[in-house]
Each structure stands twice: as C-alpha cells, then as structure tokens.
Amino acid sequence: MKTLTILYLHGLTSSCMSSRGRFLRDLLPKDHILTPDIPLNAHEALRFLSDIVHREEPDVIIGSSMGGLFAHQLPAKKKILINPAFTTSEVMGRYKGLRLRFYHERFDPDEKDFEVTEDLLLSYIEVESEQWKRISEKDVEATVGIFSLQDEVIKQDDLFDKYYRNKIYIEAMHQLSYEEVEAYVIPEIEHFRLCQK
Template identity: 35%
Template sequence: MSKILYIHGFASCGEGNKSLLLKSYFGADNVIAPDLPPSPIDALALLEEILASTKIDCLVGSSLGGYYATILAEKYRMKAILLNPSTRPWETLAAYTGWQKRFCDEEVFEFKPVYLEQLKMLQTAPDKGSYLLLLQSGDEVLDYAKAQSLYNTHKVIVQYGGNHRFENLDEYLSMVEKFINK
C-alpha cells in the first residue's frame, strides 16, 4: 500500500479532517500527518526527516502545506497532490504575523515576520515534480486562478464553488488513489 505524507496548512494540525479522511481511506498506518512548527525552515526540516526515514510515495498538501509539498516534490522529484495550495504565502500570510491560535486545538504560537522572508526564499517553480491540483473557485482565502496558472502544465481540477477548507475531499479520493498509483 502507498505511503502518504500529509502536510497541513497554516495554523492547522496534522490531526484534522483531511488527514483523518485520508487515514480512513488509505489506512491509518499509510498516512503520516505531523504537526508542523510555525517556522518554514523548521517545518521543512521535520518533513525532510520523515522523508529520510520512511519511503513516501506521495505528498498531499493543503494551502501552506501545498507550498511545502511543492518545495519537497521539486527537490525529490516526487508526486504531490495539492488542495487549494498557497502560491505566494509571504504575501497572503503577511497579515498573520504575531501571536496566533491553531484552529485545531487553540494552542498559541508566534508567526514571526522572518518567516515571511523564509517563505519567499524557498519559492520554487513546479517543473520536476508530478502534480495533481484540486482547486475550488469558492476559496475565500486564496485566488484559485493563481494556482491554476502556476501549475498549468500539470493535472488541474477546478471545482466551481467550495471553499478554502476543501470540505468535500471524500468525493476525490478515488482520483487521488489513481494519481498515487499511476
């Protein structure tokens, strides 16, 4: 069975609706979903530790996690499934510097201005990895058209309507499975 590394978005946690859905569909032992630190450098270091110690067949990233998944997919020439991914997080997260609460458990963390600089420094073009993008036009946080344009040489699915949380991921699980296994 394929191993998936699920990468959550900003102010979220590894144990969220999407990771639980993936674990239910693919098996709990086949989905790794860590809680990421707020620092992009530290988050990527943790993800790379996992990649070094476990054979991962595919990355699944949501929002900021989609940005991280792109960085890793490019570095390691991997498959990645991106759900409403952030394409310019140093811009979209600028308003969130300072103290924040995680959505999943209300834990307080600091999102420092230097993290925006780190995110910009890590930017990479999606040309070595293999991508499936699942976008929703009703995303109230990110402009889906920016991701659609950036990843236009890859498989891009746009569902009209929806929202940033991509709450109907269950409707796409067979497509996700086919992409992972191709």
C-alpha cells in the same frame, strides 16, 4: 492492491490533528497516512519534511494551503496540492504582529498559538523565492492541483499554471469537507494506485 504511504501536510493554523488528515485515515484505512506537525519557521519546515520524505519515502504527498507550498518542493511519485498557498507570506502578512491560534491540538499540547513576527514572515518569503528552482519535468507530471472556486483565503491557480499542467476546479471553500475529500482527492489517489505495478 498496493498499500500506499501518504504524507499529508496541513495548513498554516492546523496541526497533525487536521480534519483532512483524519478524513484520509478514515477513507484509506489500509494505507499508511503520515500527518506531522509542520514547524512554523519555513526553513525548519522544509528541512523537517525533507527528512521525513527521505526516511519514509511516501508514494503520495498531499499538501493543503501552506502544506502545498512545501508538498510541491518534495520528491514523490504523486503530489496533490489542495488550494496551495505558494505565497503563504501573503496570508501571514495580514496578521503581522498578531497571535494566531491553532485550530487543532498540536503534538506539543503547550503549543496553542504563535505570533506572526517579521522573522517568521521572512522565512516564508525566502523559501517562496526559491521554490520554483526545485521543480523538474518529473514533478510537473506527478502533480495535480485541486482549486476551490469559492476559496475565501487565497487563489493561486494562475501561479500554478506557470509551472504545472494538471488542474481540477471544484465547487468548494478553502478547507475541503469529508465529502469533498472523498469526491476529489480519493479518486486521484486510487487512480495513482491502479497505475502502480
């Protein structure tokens, strides 16, 4: 069976130590799972992630929440968007002027929290305004959206429907549990693996 390189992109207040990243490593021990810390500035994040994709050439990119905003703009044979936050600025805007704490330790242990500044918000608004220009028919075919019916953070399945076709609804909250990753994300990866020559 083919070993896959999988790039997992975490959500806004998460990190390379994300629970979902750890779940993937546990559930797919023979695959190469990459879970980088995403820079806070959206322009820097997209450049950083583009460099990783160019260097590592992942077979699968998985983006959760904010990670979905970036994942769907990057080239891969398979993309899985988990409760994607295509308008991350909408979520961030609720916290403008406040400091948000990271849920998990980042690669830089001194990076414990961040302030939601006007400049940070603007970086997301700018990247969001350009995101749909990068989508090709190949991207449409490669992308599946997984949407939680009880998502308490952001619901963007209607926006997904304007550009993509493959969608799954699940009984879950915004952040998927181990069992939910195993039940809904892993089958998508395994189906993709079987289709590879």
